[in-house]
Amino acid sequence: MELLCAEEPVRVPRADPDPHLLRDRRVLQNLLVQEDRCSPRTTYFQCVQQEIKPSMRRTLAVWILEVCEEEKCEKEVFSLAMNYLDRYLSSVPTRKCHLQLLGAVCMLLASKMKETSPLIVKNISIYTDYTIWPHELRDWEVIVLGKLKWDLAAVVPHDFLEHIIQYLLLPTHESELVKKHAESFIILCTVDFTFSIYPPSMIATGSVGAAVQGLGIFTNSKSGETLAELLAGVTGTEVELLIACQEKIEVALAENLRRVSQSQQQVLASKAAGCHLDHKLPLTKTPTDVTKVML
Known part of the structure; x- marks a missing residue:
């Protein structure tokens, strides 16, 4: 009797771009018209946010990117998640201890928009080294959706x-x-x-x-x-x-x-000095600099 372990989610192949849509100039024109509709404010660090700084955003972005790569997400997921993050921060003053939670929720929402099999809440919690629990992600998911007015169809590069x-x-x-x-x-x-x-x-x-x-x-x-x-x-x-x-x-x-x-x-x-340290951070742990941001 053969035992089959099927813990990993099955990835459904993505369809290739439709050449008829690519050759239709109207599609490109519609993208150009819509791209400003969901653009974040570029001055929110000066006008809205008191605790969060650009360096913290960069640290969070690297963490989100690492998770997306580890989960083999579509390329658009990362860009879309950062669009949600910037739009939320453009209008809602946020404490730095909530920044990673916000980023995780934005990543979850982006995966639901672009993936046939979205990210699993439990797995996201593991990537934060259990500093964020699944129920927090679900609660904040509703909050973020409300602030974004449920408009998730943003245009990304x-x-x-x-x-x-x-x-x-x-x-x-x-x-x-x-x-x-x-x-x-x-x-x-x-x-x-x-x-x-x-x-x-x-x-x-x-x-x-x-x-x-x-x-x-x-x-x-x-x-x-x-x-x-x-x-x-x-x-x-x-x-x-x-x-x-x-x-x-x-x-x-x-x-x-x-x-x-x-x-x-x-x-x-x-290594030359005899320090056998593993400098590649396991993705199941919270990066040190992200942890500092949350404090």
């Missing part, structure tokens, strides 16, 4: 990627490569609150531009347009603003790589 990339007329393998790199840039922008001044369409366009330029696979179009001019025309963005956004993404990437390099050097130095 990932929604624009397929629409933008198709205008580059790249081979399939190069399009997939550009998309993969652009998704990484979008995550980088989502973690960094300074990018909140840009609408989702510009972040997506700038990420595609940075990916294409970094990979060195783009040639000028037949009409003689540059890459920036072509991308700006797709989403109706000013070329100068798009270039500024793309350059900011490239600077953020360089800074992130520098941080990673420093972290790796510290690990090597510790």
Whole structure:
């Protein structure tokens, strides 16, 4: 008799993008019209929040990203969760001891919007090292929904990627490569609150531009347009603003790589000194810096 352990949730394959919708310009136009409807206030740290600082948001964003990656969530879940978080913080003064609870609830709501099998409340509680209990997540879920007026269909940068990339007329393998790199840039922008001044369409366009330029696979179009001019025309963005956004993404990437390099050097130095410490934090524990934020 064979015993089958089926504790892991079954992931339902996601359908591929519909090429007819991608080629219909009206879909892109509707996204551009709707993207400002659910945009958070970019000044809420100065006008609304007294205890919470941008550095705390960044720490929380990294934790949410780690959980999403561990749970193999769709790429949009992280961006959507951060949209909910920023919109809530834009209108509700929040104590820093509630910040991780708020982030966990936003992640849960985003998974319900984008996943065929949403995150399990009990598992989220485990990721917080049981500093947050399932009943707290359920109670706060209703609170957050009320503050967001139950409007969860926000437009995020990932929604624009397929629409933008198709205008580059790249081979399939190069399009997939550009998309993969652009998704990484979008995550980088989502973690960094300074990018909140840009609408989702510009972040997506700038990420595609940075990916294409970094990979060195783009040639000028037949009409003689540059890459920036072509991308700006797709989403109706000013070329100068798009270039500024793309350059900011490239600077953020360089800074992130520098941080990673420093972290790796510290690990090597510790090992060389005989310190056999595990610097990779288990995701079933609450990160130390998140714990500090909650105190």
